[in-house]
Amino acid sequence: MxxxxxxxxxxxxxxxxxxxxxxxxxxxxxxxxxxxxxxxxxxxxxxxxxxxxxxxxxxxxxxxxxxxxxxxxxxxxxxxxxxxxxxxxxxxxxxxxxxxxxxxxxxxxxxxxxxxxxxxxxxxxLVSAASYRLEGPGIGQAIRNIAKLERIPAIKHAKGKETQTDLRPLLFETDTPEGRDGPVEILVKAGSAGNLRPDLLLSACVEFSLLDQRTAQNTEVTRTGLFGGKYPDLTRLGEL
Amino acid sequence: MKCDRPTGNGGVERADLLRVENPARYTGGEWGGVIKEEVLLDIQNTGRTDYLRFVFCFPDIYEIGMSNLALIILYGLLNRLPGVYCERSFSPWKDMDQILRERDIPLFSLETQTPLCAFDVLGFSLQYEMCYTNVLQMLDLGRVPFLASERDESHPIVIAGGPVVFNSEPVADLFDMIVIGEAEEVLVEITELLKEYKHSKESDAPLSRRELLLSAAEIDGVYVPSLYRTCYEPDGRIRSVLPVNEHVPEKIRKRIIHDLSSCFFPTNPIVPHTRIVHDRSYLELFRGCSRGCRFCQAGFLYRPVRERDVETLSRQAFELEQNTGYDEMGLLSLSTGDYSRLPRLADALVEPFRETHTSLSLPSMRVDSFSLDLMERVSDTRKSGLTFAPEAGTQRLRDVINKGVTEQDIMDALELAFEGGWTRVKLYFMLGLPTETMEDVIGIADMALKIEKLYFRVAARTGQRKRRLEIGVSTSMFIPKPFTPFQWEKQDTRESLMSKQKVLADRLRSRNIKYSWHDPDSSVWETVMARGDRRLTPVILDGYREGLFFDAWDDCFSLRRWIEILDRHGLSVDFYSYRERAEDEVFPWDHIDAGVKREYLLRERDRALRGLVTPPCSPGCRACGASEFGSGVCHASG
Structure with a gap:
């Protein structure tokens, strides 16, 4: 509790x-x-x-x-x-x-x-999913490419331990509403049952040489929504 | 040295901020921060502004600087002045320091991310001697030449203030002006003069830097180091510190605020986003202390005692609580229990604060039945530790240092405290006090052990032993500071201090007692800096250039390297620290007048060596010299 x-x-x-x-x-x-x-x-x-x-x-x-x-x-x-x-x-x-x-x-x-x-x-x-907007040069291409992978291995640091995880199942959707070179919207799993932190996804982009470290860290990250329900039946938290 | 004036984020990017420990140190944007849009518009439209742009520079990290009352007061004060805009800058920690160097970004202010070199005035707050190398770091990163003599009309004016300026000779050459004493009034006078200087630059008859400094030296309490020359004896002692011409005063007398109640005090200070060292609001009860503990520099520098009246304080307390949202307020002074109207103030605050879950913290309180009762009433949280500062282990030595507390006082207070359920006690002592013998050192351990016994006696009697007893014994090193009766004394050597520490550590092996000590290395250097003269400036510059800064942080400090540099310059710790001074020796700080007279200090020194205590100012004046200011406790009626 x-x-x-x-x-x-x-x-x-x-x-x-x-x-x-x-x-x-x-x-x-x-x-x-x-x-x-x-x-x-x-x-x-x-x-x-x-x-x-x-x-x-x-x-x-x-x-x-x-x-x-x-x-x-x-x-x-x-x-x-x-x-x-x-x-x-x-x-x-x-x-x-x-x-x-x-x-x-x-x-x-x-x-x-x-x-x-x-x-x-x-x-x-209530929280089961979150959406983020990622803005920065090359981010659209990088996220599109990483989303094509079947597995996105990443190292998670928690409680002083390093554990291997796969980010792919946590990444629900990606979208580039303003065109290929514009910002990316990602919809990811969130909450206590599994949570994808956008910085982990950006680090994975660096691991796969899709972005350089500095560009990844300079990518502006904005949370654009929190959702409840079970993907794909999600409802905005404000409407629950 | 180039000074570009970028606008916007100062060049630091998200990637930089995510690489450093606690990025909120560098971003500003706090509640209560002052943004003067009109200044930004001026600069955007015309590239300049008529406003005097002042940056308050604190040569340590944000969390320490933002806990400093001087910063809180002067930031509020300067930003209320017409035509003045005051911003803040702090020493960047080593991680950000490295980023600024690698990426060639000048150190900037938090409010508008303006490089330091683009300001009209840099005002450094010097709170401790160990910050000197960080002043150099800030000037260096801020792209301002180190020495006043290297700066011309195109550079900012660099000023300093704070407690260490009563002897700031080791860094005097860095500053154009130094404010001696309390700054609230004199800083206003200085900004007037600086505005005139700034505006004259646009006129047909611009004032030169030299003219500015000569005018500044006429303001009471303003020390212009470049207008004084130090001459030395062949053996290295000082012959004289004299003004360069007859228009410059021979002595600079400290400034004080006569009436604290009517003096400006900000009740809407900045509330940092991130946790700082003292994460609370402050109420300043009074300045000065009349107890006269002979080792305590603050006790002599801030005389005479001046109190704020209780109506002003309670008004300020409620405003502070409402404006800041802090859930804790510290009642600040050198000796809070000595505030003459403390019971009335407590009565006014305790109930309303309980309603709003605001706790009061009472540092610098003597422990007695009144204060225990008060502590019980004012704190929402569980019983915190009690702190005592006997400073010395035997009555003989406590009399020498004029610490007006007896072992019986402490035992009586602790008996009350243990009966009341307190189980954590901290005891502060000093090692290396004048006349100290091994008996005095052992006395420290004996006192701690007696307190342990007392606890078990009380616990057996009252039957309460819920929590474990924790006695913390902590020792620091005595430093013979300027303007104290001990300014003629030598410091105990590092080796002797370490052997005393060992004696204590061996005797304090109880599971209920934890002994901690202050690193003697840094005390050795602090003494050199506190007693030093202008020959140390090249030493400090060399040290900084070789990568020594953040000396106040034990893991950054290296006495060995400093002594090597000192050697190279033909100077020694022996000369500055380990040498008793003759009564007529000229001190590097003799041209500064702190208000207490040399004769009084000598008299007190003599009484100390004879083991005679001197009672506090009231009742009965001890003729220290502070009455000449014409205010405070010296002239209180009744």
Whole structure:
């Protein structure tokens, strides 16, 4: 069980009323170069500055109750991401957006808010796929070529261990909506049951000599959507 | 040295940022950062601006610099001045340093990614002596010539301030001007003069750099190093430090803020994206300290004690909490327990902060029943460790250093703390204090062991032993700093300090006690820098050119290499550190007036050697000289 869920359960057990709001947000610009923990802190401080009545966990070290749909890596922008925030009091959704954006750091912006109070499923468990836009010279050709392979072996670093994985089954679709030399859209598996990080795919392009290292690292990566359901029957998280 | 003025991202690309540790150090864009669009528009349209462009340079990494109160205050202050735009730049860590060199990108500001050389003014904050090589790194990468004498009207003006400027002779030649003391007022005066200088460049009668510096030297608290000459005796001691002409003051007196309550203090500081060393907002209770611990330079430099009133502080506290969103606030001063209205301030803050889950941190508190109770009330989180600084292991030596605390005080406080459930204690000591003997060293171990026994006695009595006892004993090295009664003393040698450390390590082998010590190597060099003169400038330049910087970081620092360079220049650690000074010896810092009188320091030195303590300022003035400023505790009524 995740820490946030455990804290939520503790809170629920004390029969305290809580209201959950799902914030759809974007991040771009300088704040893209922060990790997931830093982004969570930025959220927390924004909510505090905006004096939004956030619910805190119980115990020795009370934290605001927030759950993010899918962590964002360092260097990755997003135009369609979600976080659930628990509040002590209900609030008008438009007002929540307005207050958040008044106090959020440059580049971090709430797009819309939905009241999801009482919905059982954790937002993290809903995520099954994500789409990303990759922009940079030669990226279209590289991704098209790598998608033709039957296997895309890659080395995954997790918990101090290196493991061999195959990225190919995690890569659902690729598309170049603006023509062959324009940006690439990829649709990939995401969430706890399997997750393709776009930087791993870019590294694989380097391994197969489809891109040079610097071009790969300079490729702009933007998350463009989060989806629930089972591929190919996917629904945008915002519509679930 | 070329200075292009690229716009946009300064040349650093995504691939570079992904290669370095913590890229958020270099990207800016934080909440509270100041972007003056009008300046950017000016530059876009005409290639120049009438604004005075100032870059606050902190010669260490972002996480340390952003925790510095001076940066927070002066950034806010300068950006409120009409016609001034202040940005920030920090030492890039070695990974980014290498990228900037490889890719030929000048060091830039965080706000607008402007290369340092394109600014009108570089303002360095010198917080510790070990940062000097990083000043060189920033100038080098920022494409600004190192020495003031190498710069002309086309280069930025380079100024410095901060606690080490009371003796900044080893780097004095790098700076056009040095601000002595508290900068809030004098910096405004300097920017006025610099604006005049900048605007004159567009006129028929442009001011020369020399004219600018002569005018600057007339401002109280501004030290223009190029207007002073140091003469040496044949044996290497200083004969005199004298101004070059009669218009330049013989002594530069430090500036202070007389009324802190009406002085500017920013309540909307920058909130970094990334975790910094002190990740909280700060409330500054007062400046100065009247205790007079004889080893403590800050205690003498910041006299007299001046308090902010409690109404101002509580207003600032609530503004800070609301504007920053931080969930922790530090009450800052040299000795927080000495703030005369601490109970009232605590009463005003504790309840509202509990509501909003904001905790207060109370560094520099003496531990007693009041402070334990307060700590219990102010912190949302579980009991943190308690910190004591007895500094010396025996009462005799504590009297020598005028540390007004007895073993009984500490034991009484700890008994209360252990009864209250605290189980983590940190004890800070210094090794190598004047008159120290092995008995004093062993006294440190004895105190720690007594505390351990006390804990088990209390635990047996109260029956509570939930968590493990952790006693941390930490020793640092005494450094005879300028403007203290010990400025005439010599430093203990590295070998002697290491043998003392070993004695302690052997005696502190209990599983409940953890002994840690500060590396004596860096203390040796810090002393040379703290007491040094202008002959050290070429040493520092050589060291930097040979790749020595980030000296404040133990794994980057090499005493052996520094001593080799020192040797090459015919100088020695013996001369600077291991030599007791005669009472009439001229110090490299004698042209700086920190407000405390030499006679007072000599008097205190004499009392120290006789083991006599001197009580704090109130009640009763000790005639240190600070009353001449005409404000603060010296002139408080009642």
């Amino acid at each position: 995740l820490q946030a869920d455990r804290e939520r359960r503790m809170t629920m057990q004390e029969k305290r009323q809580e209201y959950t709001f799902r914030l759809r947000f974007e991040r771009k610009g300088a704040i893209v170069y922060t990790g997931h923990l830093d982004l969570m802190r930025a959220f927390e401080r924004t909510l505090r500055r905006a004096e939004i009545p956030v619910m805190y966990s119980r115990g020795y070290n009370p934290r605001p109750l927030m759950v993010f749909a899918l962590p964002l890596g360092v260097g990755i922008a997003t135009v369609d991401d979600y976080a659930d925030v628990s509040l002590r009091d209900p609030i008008d959704t438009n007002e929540l957006v307005r207050l958040f954006n008044l106090k959020s750091p440059p580049g971090l912006r709430a797009i819309s808010v939905r009241d999801v109070t009482g919905e059982k499923a954790s937002i993290m468990s």
